[in-house]
Amino acid sequence: MRRFSIATGGLAALAAAIAVQPATASAAPRCPRALIRGVARDRDAQVYVGTILQGEASGLSAVFGCTYATGRSYSLGVPAAFSAAGGGGIEDVRLNGTMAAFQYVKTREGFGNGDTGGGIWFVVVRDLRTGRTIRRVATGVPLFVRPEYTGVGPIAALVVADDGAVAWIAEDELRSRPNREFFDLEVADRSGTRLLAAGTSLKPSSLTLRRGTLRWAEAGGHRAARVR
Numbered sequence: 001m002r003r004f005s006i007a008t009g010g011l012a013a014l015a016a017a018i019a020v021q022p023a024t025a026s027a028a029p030r031c032p033r034a035l036i037r038g039v040a041r042d043r044d045a046q047v048y049v050g051t052i053l054q055g056e057a058s059g060l061s062a063v064f065g066c067t068y069a070t071g072r073s074y075s076l077g078v079p080a081a082f083s084a085a086g087g088g089g090i091e092d093v094r095l096n097g098t099m100a101a102f103q104y105v106k107t108r109e110g111f112g113n114g115d116t117g118g119g120i121w122f123v124v125v126r127d128l129r130t131g132r133t134i135r136r137v138a139t140g141v142p143l144f145v146r147p148e149y150t151g152v153g154p155i156a157a158l159v160v161a162d163d164g165a166v167a168w169i170a171e172d173e174l175r176s177r178p179n180r181e182f183f184d185l186e187v188a189d190r191s192g193t194r195l196l197a198a199g200t201s202l203k204p205s206s207l208t209l210r211r212g213t214l215r216w217a218e219a220g221g222h223r224a225a226r227v228r
Contacts, residue, residue, distance in 0.1 A: 028053065028066075028072070029064065030071055030072075031067070031068060032046075041095065042096065044097050045066060045097070045100065047102075048063075049063055049079055050064045062077065063075070065100045067098050074126070076100065085109050086117070088104070089104070089106075091103045096162045097162035101125045101166045103121065103154065105120065106118075119150075120149070121138065121139040122138055134164040138150050138151040139153060140184045142174050143175055153176075154170065155168045155169065155171075156204035157169040157207040158207075161212070165187070165228065167186065167187040167227060170183065182200050183202040183204065185207070187225070191228055199218060199219070201219035201220075202218045212226055213226060214226070214227050
């Protein structure tokens with residue numbers, strides 16, 4: 001999994017600043033015509049790492065998204081960074097038209113004496129025309145509740161439609177065993193969020209979404225479902 005590099009101290013400061021006062025279009029650089037420090041790009045939009053221009057987080061790096069039609073950029077959050085103690089930020093960005101989908105993760109390592117650490121994993125969809133959040137959904141419902149944890153684990157595959165519908169395969173940490181990963185396949189669209197498949201035979205690399213049809217492979221062959 002690709003990791004952005006940014007000092008952990010800078011990550012914490014930037015996360016705190018954005019939590020208090022989110023960067024708006026006025027605090028963001030103009031949409032670059034060329035892909036500079038790029039994360040993802042398609043025909044209508046791009047996601048890139050840039051510098052916040054105004055506010056408490058001024059001068060720090062952030063992940064921005066923009067459309068070529070408007071030229072405006074919006075802050076999506078911080079680039080993911082990790083240390084021995086944990087970390088977090090934005091990873092695994094996917095673009096389709098003006099819709100950007102990504103994983104937001106935050107983890108904290110445990111320090112013994114019953115401290116098991118913590119972790120949250122969300123799938124987020126943002127409309128880069130306006131910066132508006134279309135969806136923010138935990139990666140799944142865990143086998144049982146764990147304090148300080150949200151979601152089942154990190155995503156292994158992610159696809160998004162140009163209307164903001166999104167699907168992903170996440171590693172289910174509580175159901176996984178050494179050398180035997182257990183995966184959950186979920187979709188979030190106008191019908192809500194639902195689990196489509198789960199098990200150790202799901203193949204993350206097989207996940208595709210084209211023209212409203214989601215396809216994947218698992219034991220027994222290929223599967224398909226409509227996404228609305």
